[in-house]
Structure formats: structure tokens, C-alpha cells
Amino acid sequence: MNLIVGGTGFVGGHLVEYLFQEGEISKGAFRRGAHLKTMDTNGVQGVEVDLSDHHSLHEAMEGVDAVYNLASPMPYSEDGFMQANTEGIINLLEAASEAKAKCFVHLSTLDVYGFGAGKVDRSKQISPAGEYQKAKAEAERLLLEFTKRAASPRITIIRAAKAFGAKDQSIAVPLLRMIEQGKVVVPRGGRMSYSHPRDIAQAMYRAATRNLATGSSYLVKSFDATPESLARGVSSAIGKAPEFKKQGLFSAPAISKYASDQLGASLAIDDQPDWSELGYAPRFGLKEACAEVAAWYRKEPWVIESA
Secondary structure, eight states, X not given: OEXXXXXXXXXXXXXHHHHHHTTOOEEEEEOTTOOOHHHHHTTOEEEEOOTTOHHXXXXXXXXXXXXXXXXXXXXXXXXXXXXXXXXHHHHXXXXXXXXXXXXXXXXXXXXXXXXXXXXXXXXXXXXXOXXXXXXXHHHHHHHHHHHHXXXXXXXXXXXXXXXXXXXXXXXXXHHHHHHHHTEEEXXXXXXXXXXXXXXXXXXXXXXXXXXXXXXXXXXXXXXXXXXXXXXXXXXXXXTOOOEEEEOSSOOTTTSOHHXXXXXXXXXXXXXXXXXXXXXXXXXXXXXXXXXXHHHHHHHOTTHHHHO
16 A cells, blocks of 8 residues: 655656556545545545644554655745655654555655756765755755664655656746747756656656665656757647747746746756666656647646636
């Protein structure tokens, strides 16, 4: 039995679908007010959980072997996000340990390396650039500290590049909106790495089902692209030819500061030599991801109005 924490989110929804298609039985922890459609349609039992409430966590952990943690409070707030990645992580780990769960897979981010130029590799020290990144880095520190005092659950960290695909609100929707308006402003910047959420789900599942050393971390991506090539890829897949203009970063009304920072970053990573150890093989390239975004938009064109 799996427990998915954060299964109502963008990446979490893809994980819910992936595990269902793999024949896995899962429970999905959710916060009050969350939309449960994806969990309901994929046979996932919803359990309301508060990461600060030990009683609700222990109830959710009953019968659980694998915990997938994607908790990411939205809308983003510095206080709420830091609390989920500190107090929430410890509470979740303790509940998993007491329930004798076998493994704990945590979704982190490549952004813990900051927004520097050039490639990212394992030898580079993490240097979080903002509050979001600091919270994620602190969560990793607490996870690794926990491995020193508890033999179980086995902990694996997946550091994924920026998630991009259908239903992405932070980059795909602003791009779609600008494409329809006929003018796309792209930031100046080099290549960066992107992860399709389906590939992230694959990596997390592999981490849970392989006998990996506790405390292992993996850098995960699907493809590398410049912001301009990503925008042109989506435009081409839709069949539009908007005007392209380069300037700094996207304006604040068009895209969030966090997403614009990511688009302006050069965080391309080389293929990781330990992907074979993880059993990870990305399925989505730039073309496939852009085609999926275009197909989603053709099916639900109103997304650019409601976002």
C-alpha cells in the first residue's frame, strides 16, 4: 500500500495516474478544500491529513509500505512552505517509521543548486537562492539527518528539474496566453533542464521499488532547452506563428517571479551515470512535451482565461 502526500498537485496527479497504471494500491493524503477528481478516477482512497496533526498522520499510515512525499502548499507562502518542509517532514518521517513503512521517496528540486550558469553535477554544493529553495534544502538536510538515527524507512531523494507539461500553470499557461495574443516575450538565458511530470513519477516509482541505499539522491530531467526553443516548440505544435521578442524576464503580470527566475536560469544537467541504478529512462523530449501541451490546450482552450 502506498501513501501519496501531495497527490492533488500538478506532479502528484501524474504520480497518482502512474501508480494506478502500474497496478499499485494507494491512499492519497489531502488537505481540506483540495480537488480530489484525479484521485477518485484512479481508485485512490482519499484521507484528510494535516502535517502538524500526529493523529491524522498515524491514521493515514495504517497498512502503508511506501510513502511518496510531494507536499507543496499552494498558493505558495514562505511560512507555510517552510513549515511543511521542516516540521511537516519530521512528523511524516516519524509516523512512517512508527508504522514500519519500508521506503520514503521525497520529491525535491534541482533548484537547491541555485540559479547559477553552467551545468549541475553531484560534486557541486547546493546553494539555495531563495526562500523556496532554502525550504527544499532544509527538508533534504532533515531527511539525511533522520537516516542517521533510524534504520527505516529507506529514504530516497529525487531532485527534479522544472516540471513542464499539460496542466502546468507556471510556464505552459503564460506561454499559451502570449501565443494567442500574438506576441511572446522570452527571457535571455541559456539552456536549462526540464522534467515532464510523468517522467518524475517514473523516477519516484523506481526509487520506491529498487533496493537503493538509504539517503541516496538523484538528479532527474527529461530534456534540455532554451526558453526560446520551448516557446517556439509550443507555438509550432499549436500551429501559430507569433512575434518573438527577447527581454530580461517575463513581466510580473504574465508569470510569477519564481517561474521567471527558473526560465532565466541555466541549470542544464548531464545525463546521470546512476540513472541505470535507479532504473530511470525519460520518455519525454522537447517535441513530445510541447505536443502534449498543445493537445491539452486544444481540448481545454479556456485554461488561458481562468488562469
